[in-house]
Amino acid sequence: MKKINTEPLFKRQNYFLRIGAVITVVMLLMIVVGYFWTPYSTTQMNADLKFAGPSLAHPFGTDNFGRDIFSRVTEGAGTTFFIAVCVVLIGCIGGTIIGSLTGYFGGAADTILMHICDAITAFPSILMALVIIAAFGGGKYRIILILGILFIPSFARVVRGEFVRQKNLNYIYSARLMGAGHFRIMFRHILPNTIPVLLPAISIGFNNAVLAEASMSYLSIGVQPPDASLGRMLSEAQVYLGKAPWYAIFTGLVIVLLILGFSLLGEGLQQKNRR
Amino acid sequence: MKYIVKKLITLIITLFVVSFLAFLAFQVISGDAATSMLGTNATPEQVAQLRAELGLDRPVLVQYGDWLGSFLQGDMGTSYTYNIPVRELIAQRLPVTALLTLMSFILILVVSFPLGLLAAEQEGRLLDRSLTISNQIIMSIPPIFVGILLSFVFGEVLRVFVPGNFVSYKEDLPAFLLYMLFPAISIALPRIAMTVKMLRSSVLNEMGKNYIYTAYSRGHSRSSALVSHALPNAMIPVVAFLAVSIAEMAAASIIVEQIFSVPGIGRLLLASISNRDVPVVQAIVVILAFWVVAVNFIADILYQYMDPRVRLS
Numbered sequence: 001m002k003k004i005n006t007e008p009l010f011k012r013q014n015y016f017l018r019i020g021a022v023i024t025v026v027m028l029l030m031i032v033v034g035y036f037w038t039p040y041s042t043t044q045m046n047a048d049l050k051f052a053g054p055s056l057a058h059p060f061g062t063d064n065f066g067r068d069i070f071s072r073v074t075e076g077a078g079t080t081f082f083i084a085v086c087v088v089l090i091g092c093i094g095g096t097i098i099g100s101l102t103g104y105f106g107g108a109a110d111t112i113l114m115h116i117c118d119a120i121t122a123f124p125s126i127l128m129a130l131v132i133i134a135a136f137g138g139g140k141y142r143i144i145l146i147l148g149i150l151f152i153p154s155f156a157r158v159v160r161g162e163f164v165r166q167k168n169l170n171y172i173y174s175a176r177l178m179g180a181g182h183f184r185i186m187f188r189h190i191l192p193n194t195i196p197v198l199l200p201a202i203s204i205g206f207n208n209a210v211l212a213e214a215s216m217s218y219l220s221i222g223v224q225p226p227d228a229s230l231g232r233m234l235s236e237a238q239v240y241l242g243k244a245p246w247y248a249i250f251t252g253l254v255i256v257l258l259i260l261g262f263s264l265l266g267e268g269l270q271q272k273n274r275r
Numbered sequence: 276m277k278y279i280v281k282k283l284i285t286l287i288i289t290l291f292v293v294s295f296l297a298f299l300a301f302q303v304i305s306g307d308a309a310t311s312m313l314g315t316n317a318t319p320e321q322v323a324q325l326r327a328e329l330g331l332d333r334p335v336l337v338q339y340g341d342w343l344g345s346f347l348q349g350d351m352g353t354s355y356t357y358n359i360p361v362r363e364l365i366a367q368r369l370p371v372t373a374l375l376t377l378m379s380f381i382l383i384l385v386v387s388f389p390l391g392l393l394a395a396e397q398e399g400r401l402l403d404r405s406l407t408i409s410n411q412i413i414m415s416i417p418p419i420f421v422g423i424l425l426s427f428v429f430g431e432v433l434r435v436f437v438p439g440n441f442v443s444y445k446e447d448l449p450a451f452l453l454y455m456l457f458p459a460i461s462i463a464l465p466r467i468a469m470t471v472k473m474l475r476s477s478v479l480n481e482m483g484k485n486y487i488y489t490a491y492s493r494g495h496s497r498s499s500a501l502v503s504h505a506l507p508n509a510m511i512p513v514v515a516f517l518a519v520s521i522a523e524m525a526a527a528s529i530i531v532e533q534i535f536s537v538p539g540i541g542r543l544l545l546a547s548i549s550n551r552d553v554p555v556v557q558a559i560v561v562i563l564a565f566w567v568v569a570v571n572f573i574a575d576i577l578y579q580y581m582d583p584r585v586r587l588s
Binding site for chain 1: 289292297300301411412414415416417418419420423424426427430431438522523525526527529530533534544545548556560563564567568571
């Protein structure tokens with residue numbers, strides 16, 4: 001017999017998740033392919049092609065040096081993506097370790113660490129990163145390290161909350177009765193169950209990292225040349241806004257798509273968990 | 276009362292820690308101000324003399340105590356690059372940034388509350404769905420790009436204002452307000468989307484609770500139950516969120532001031548960072564820190580006031 005689906009049509013389909021996945025896959029493909037091959041060289045200048053508008057040969061047009069914007073945007077998106085992934089990795093791993101230990105064991109260390117985390121999250125991360133970079137100097141790897149550390153508290157808090165909630169559930173008591181040690185319970189039993197809350201946090205963190213990197217590079221305290229960067233390209237493009245608006249528009253659009261894809265994915269995952 | 280005192284003590288401790296770190300980071304680690312002022316050609320004697328003049332040769336804690344003491348009295352030192360008191364520099368720039376923040380905040384309140392309530396009221400209908408989708412897209416547009424798009428559309432195409440041609444509020448207030456409207460929108464837009472989304476889900480969460488059914492049974496319509504019963508409770512998390520966004524707007528204004536060449540605190544901070552103008556950077560960092568901490572403190576108090584459950588537990 002045919003099974004009848006009783007759920008309403010609108011609920012059954014998770015549009016956010018699907019559209020987010022499509023955008024993200026397209027962006028990832030562009031970045032991965034762009035890493036090995038771009039239609040034009042990203043450094044080759046061409047005086048004849050200055051400020052050429054979007055065409056079949058140059059879909060996003062060319063910039064003030066006659067360089068193909070599509071190729072440059074691909075490279076810049078790669079840098080931004082690399083930085084964002086590293087930042088989220090540092091934040092997520094650090095946050096998971098701190099959050100699981102403090103959430104599981106509690107005590108004075110928990111109270112102190114959470115107060116420190118509160119203090120750090122109170123300050124906007126871009127502002128903090130700006131000030132720290134101003135004091136210590138910038139560059140790609142410094143940005144990754146600084147933003148990564150600044151992102152730890154937000155992950156720690158999410159993981160900690162879930163550990164506090166889960167550690168008193170029955171399945172943990174039974175695991176303990178069966179003789180499982182603390183670390184086995186923490187990482188084998190509780191940690192997999194934090195994934196539903198961790199995934200949206202990762203998507204938010206990724207977006208914040210993209211935003212922070214683009215903003216700092218725009219202010220020219222972020223990624224330094226020769227590394228390509230979307231934020232730096234935007235600040236260059238702004239100068240030629242009247243002459244070559246496509247430069248800024250396509251560069252910005254790539255940032256928007258990068259963020260939109262991940263935020264839709266995160267939103268879709270949250271909707272999926274709620275059901 | 277006890278709670279307020281406890282929070283106040285935390286606030287003071289946080290400010291001490293932040294000011295010490297700001298002091299330490301720039302005074303000690305960022306390199307020698309005397310060397311950078313005199314350039315690389317200076318003799319060691321000249322450098323030593325200037326260091327003594329600036330008081331850089333004393334122990335760190337003494338320098339900090341000295342700096343904090345005069346800071347609290349309103350003396351923030353002298354700018355290395357402009358050679359005028361830091362206080363004057365900041366007094367010129369602070370009103371601009373404050374007005375920018377105020378304008379963005381008013382925009383957020385005026386736009387997001389009606390939209391959020393409307394979306395909740397029309398839950399599941401076309402208006403609600405299109406708002407949800409546009410929210411999701413708007414949230415993904417970074418303030419830099421909003422700013423650039425605005426200066427392209429309103430500056431280059433429609434010619435409503437001239438990007439980069441800032442008018443001081445002292446000279447021409449209407450022109451200033453018109454110019455500042457665009458930076459304010461750039462800061463406000465992503466936050467409007469977030470606030471609408473949050474208010475909508477918070478109201479809908481309350482609308483599912485039993486007291487709303489009680490209100491229905493007493494003859495309230497859906498919209499009157501929404502406004503007079505659900506909204507006050509739904510406001511609590513939204514107010515907390517708005518308070519945090521005021522703190523974040525300080526960071527956003529640094530970027531947006533750069534896009535629109537608005538001579539505010541943010542531009543001064545960036546210029547001073549690249550000039551290694553340590554007293555100015557320190558003063559701005561401490562002021563911004565104070566702003567963030569104070570806003571969070573007020574948010575905590577408001578939270579108490581609005582939600583008796585927090586106050587009584």
